[in-house]
Amino acid sequence: MGNKFFSIFVVLILGSSAIIGACEKKPEKELSDAERAVSQAEQEGAAQYFPDEWNSLKSALEEAKSNIQQKKYKKAREQLISIIQDAISLKEKVVEKKKEEEQKKQEGEQAAPEQTTETNEGTTQQ
Numbered sequence: 001m002g003n004k005f006f007s008i009f010v011v012l013i014l015g016s017s018a019i020i021g022a023c024e025k026k027p028e029k030e031l032s033d034a035e036r037a038v039s040q041a042e043q044e045g046a047a048q049y050f051p052d053e054w055n056s057l058k059s060a061l062e063e064a065k066s067n068i069q070q071k072k073y074k075k076a077r078e079q080l081i082s083i084i085q086d087a088i089s090l091k092e093k094v095v096e097k098k099k100e101e102e103q104k105k106q107e108g109e110q111a112a113p114e115q116t117t118e119t120n121e122g123t124t125q126q
Contacts, residue, residue: 024073030080031068034061037087044094053090057083 038061047054060083067076 026068027073027077027080030077030084031064034064034080034083034087037084037091041087041091041094044091045098046090046094049094049097050090053086053093057086057090060086 038057041054041057046057060079064076064079064083067073067079
C-alpha cells in the first residue's frame with residue numbers, strides 16, 4: 001500500500017512539472033535584452049578586438065534562439081541571461097582596450113617631440 005501512494009505521489013509530481021514546464025513563458029524580454037547587449041558590443045568593436053569571444057557570443061545567441069523555437073524556454077532563458085552578462089563584459093573589455101590603445105598613442109605622440117628636440121640639440125652641438 002505504501003508503494004501505491006509513493007507511485008501516485010511520483011506521478012503527481014511529474015505531472016505537475018510537465019504542466020509547469022508547458023506553462024512557462026517565452027523569454028521575450030530576455031531575448032530582446034540579449035540582442036541589444038550583443039548589438040552594443042558589436043557597435044563598440046567586439047568583433048575586431050576580440051573575435052573569438054565575439055564568435056562564441058554570437059553562437060550562444062543562435063543556440064538560445066534555437067531553444068526558444070524548440071520551446072525549451074527555461075534553458076533558453078538561462079542562456080540569454082548568461083549572454084547578456086557576457087556581452088556586457090565583452091563590451092567593457094573593448095572599451096578598456098580602446099583606452100589602452102589611446103593612451104599608448106598619446107604617449108607615443110608625446111615621446112616623438114622629445115626625440116625630435118634631442119636630435120635637434122645633438123645636431124646643433126656637432
